Amino acid sequence: MTASSLLEEISDVGRDPKRGGYSRHAFDAGETELRAWFVERAGRLGLGVETDRNGNIWAWWGTPGPDAVVTGSHLDSVPGGGAFDGPLGVASALDAVEILQAKGFRPAKPFAVAVFAEEEGGRFGVPCLGSRLLTGTIDADKARNLRDPDGVTFAEAAAKSGLDPARVGRDSERLGLIGRFLELHVEQGRGLIDLGSPIAVGNTVIAHGRWRFSFEGQGNHAGATLIGDRRDPMIPAAETVLAVRKLARTTADARATVGRLVPVPGGTNVIASTVDLWLDARVPGTDTPELVAEIAKLAEEAAGQEGCRVEVTRESYSDDVIFDDALRRDLGTWLGGPPELPTGAGHDAAILAGFVPSGMLYVRNPTGISHSPEEFSEAEDVDHGARALADALEKLST
Missing domain, CATH: 3.30.70.360 (Alpha-Beta Plaits)
Known part of the structure; x- marks a missing residue:
């Protein structure tokens, strides 16, 4: 399955009839259905799936271990968001694994696809909540007491989804497994349409x-x-x-x-x-x-x-985030010299960048619109991005 066809599989999940687009928030029906879809799809690829104590999902290719190469993104959306912000990175990661498996590649390092919880903050108000909890950049008590618009706390929603609220917070052991992290995301802006390139390497994230x-x-x-x-x-x-x-x-x-x-x-x-x-x-x-x-x-x-x-x-x-210099240079070399772009959008990769070497790949968005139903990427560019991600992951995992 290509990344574009994987996105088509979930195109009806979490549609918002009032706002248009999609409303998929942490632990709600739409996001929960996408979590189940990811687990099933990862299982087809022979990946071993587990959910950490902060609600982040990890699909391991082989045995978990230190110096792991990790890729992934998120499945939740802003209220009335587009189809690509988040799920594109997850679908592309699954496609990249399938591409590598089809050519007989096996990673020499531990390898995982990660799905981070509540990246948009659409339900509990704090963006990148799953990666902030993992890294300890948000106080666990503060996170437990966050409330959604209906007054439900994060602790209550987490418990209803099978997590133990008492255990949320910094996970040093799991964080210590990550050697390098690479996130693919739809471009949020129109830099690539003007540059005539289907992909870019991220260099900075604005504070x-x-x-x-x-x-x-x-x-x-x-x-x-x-x-x-x-x-x-x-x-x-x-x-x-x-x-x-x-x-x-x-x-x-x-x-x-x-x-x-x-x-x-x-x-x-x-x-x-x-x-x-x-x-x-x-x-x-x-x-x-x-x-x-x-x-x-x-x-x-x-x-x-x-x-x-x-x-x-x-x-x-x-604060401002500058992605890992060495990883950025390597990505440029491996992928044929795509342009580098800054962004004003936040990402889980930016949270992880304070702890592990992290990088970003962006896929062209011809409308330049994001966080809206008009967000878009051509199927050809989506699949190009997944192949580029596979190439980068192969190099990182060798």
Whole structure:
């Protein structure tokens, strides 16, 4: 099965009739079905499958051991996401194993395909949660107490899926098995269509984080409360959204977004009592926290003018990541000199890069659109990417 045909197999799983695209989140029905699909597909290839204590799946070609070559990605999506972000890397890894097996290759080093849990943070709010737990870059108690929009904690969801919540957290033994990690992903941007190349090697990931702004005012009747008597948290929330765009425009190469805003109680004829909004901020270098501090200052001023309060909570943050130099050079040599690209998108490979030599391959996305139903990659490019991944894995495993 080619990578493109494997993607076609799962094209109906987790479709979102309201948003379009796919909504597949950690341990929900869609993501669970994809996990079962992966286990079945890996079994057909003779891989030994296990799930670690953080919900990440490992499919081993041969006996697990140190200095392992590991590839893979994730199966979850953002709400209403595209078909390629995550599953492309998993399908390509399975295809790469089949390609290598068909030519009689057997890895001289331990080899695994990994599927990381909750990479997008679409359910519990923290991106790359599975790889953060593996590496200990998120506190285990914090992770256990993360809640989804329905109030279900990560610990509760994990227990329902057969994990022991008491055991989540840094897994030094498993982390120590990884010699090098290589992740293939659909390009999130349109660099390759302009460069005329089907694949690229990743070089850097821009620093990024997520912050929650919680505005508190006074809930009241929309018709009976005069404008001058209101403490409406929606007003400073709205001013903050506008400030995000204004300040991002004045910061070099900054990307700042408010994609989620939740008023409580949420009635049409009700002045909200609280409004939560989530800020995604990404600035190269060390300027992301500085930009967020400016936004927070304006949010506090706007809240005060309306007689409201605001609390700002950092939910996640990662510094700039530069992928392993030697691996990057090797990939360029082995794959015929494809271009190198930076990205503003986060990946599990970027989390692992702080602990093991890690790299990225990108597959062309002619639309340049991602995290949307319009995300796309041609079948020819998808399969080209899987063959390139197989070539790289063969070299790494020899």
